[in-house]
Amino acid sequence: MQFDQFLKEVAVYLGLQWRPFQRRGIKRKVERRLTQLGLFDFETYLKRIKDDPTEHAYLSNILTVTISRFFRDKEVFDALETSILPAILRNREKSDLKIWSIGCASGEEPYSFSLLWKENFEKEYPGILLSILATDIDEKMIERAKEGRYKKSCLREVPENILRHYFRAENGFYVLNEVIRKGVEFRAHNILEEESFSNMDIVFSRNLAFTYFSKESQIKVLKKLATCLNDHGYLIIGKDETLPFTYPTLFIPIFQSEKIYKKFNPTDLVGLNEVL
Numbered sequence: 001m002q003f004d005q006f007l008k009e010v011a012v013y014l015g016l017q018w019r020p021f022q023r024r025g026i027k028r029k030v031e032r033r034l035t036q037l038g039l040f041d042f043e044t045y046l047k048r049i050k051d052d053p054t055e056h057a058y059l060s061n062i063l064t065v066t067i068s069r070f071f072r073d074k075e076v077f078d079a080l081e082t083s084i085l086p087a088i089l090r091n092r093e094k095s096d097l098k099i100w101s102i103g104c105a106s107g108e109e110p111y112s113f114s115l116l117w118k119e120n121f122e123k124e125y126p127g128i129l130l131s132i133l134a135t136d137i138d139e140k141m142i143e144r145a146k147e148g149r150y151k152k153s154c155l156r157e158v159p160e161n162i163l164r165h166y167f168r169a170e171n172g173f174y175v176l177n178e179v180i181r182k183g184v185e186f187r188a189h190n191i192l193e194e195e196s197f198s199n200m201d202i203v204f205s206r207n208l209a210f211t212y213f214s215k216e217s218q219i220k221v222l223k224k225l226a227t228c229l230n231d232h233g234y235l236i237i238g239k240d241e242t243l244p245f246t247y248p249t250l251f252i253p254i255f256q257s258e259k260i261y262k263k264f265n266p267t268d269l270v271g272l273n274e275v276l
């Protein structure tokens, strides 16, 4: 089996599109992996991926970029701080606030939310119990996320006061304060194949499903996202992503350029203020 054929078949199997892949870099990585595993051809590797969930996760990780940053697309976090969270908290009947970050990489996204909450809302809302769930298909990313050690390059959008307060420098890395680390629950989870969670207030699904997944997988994920959110929940996707064509039946855009959507709820259709 040639590499291109392998890539096409494996992409379909993993629910990914195969066009955006940077073919050469990926070929090198896959060949290196074959050598590590003592395998000699792509056909045997394909079989291995189908039989072994760890290898499935390993390859998904290779085929999707895993780079992230704290406060990536700062405008999204600004919109959360000034509009979305105040709107959620204004009408809060329950005492918990549930957040889910899907494809969380090394934890930059869920930790950014945690820092935003700590800095701007925690004191004012002592009765709200914040729970942040962060999932990624790759166990290694999850372990790295729990460690909370970062290079300066993924901290460039972090405000200076937050950097000073919540990170300490150690051997060329920046280590996140333990209190923030403990506030996020990390779990290995494949969004395409595993059961979803429920009753979420905000779901981050950025730079994964709507970039790398095939159209069929995107629709499958979109339906899952609508189900896991509560009736007034919000979905945040990546700045360069678009939702599949079925979305108007499930979500309405709230902030177009920040790519923040609200779960479609017919009772909200009174005016934008009501919707928010």
Ligand SMILES: C[S@@+](CC[C@H](N)C(=O)[O-])C[C@H]1O[C@@H](n2cnc3c(N)ncnc32)[C@H](O)[C@@H]1O
Pocket: 060, 061, 064, 065, 066, 067, 068, 069, 072, 102, 103, 104, 105, 106, 108, 109, 135, 136, 137, 138, 141, 189, 190, 191, 192, 205, 206, 207, 208, 238
């Ligand atoms: C580019 S990162 C996105 C990080 C973060 N959400 C952001 O926007 O900065 C994509 C992550 O998705 C993970 N991933 C790939 N396939 C996945 C799947 N099927 N389920 C869950 N996570 C997956 C990868 O391991 C990687 O860490």
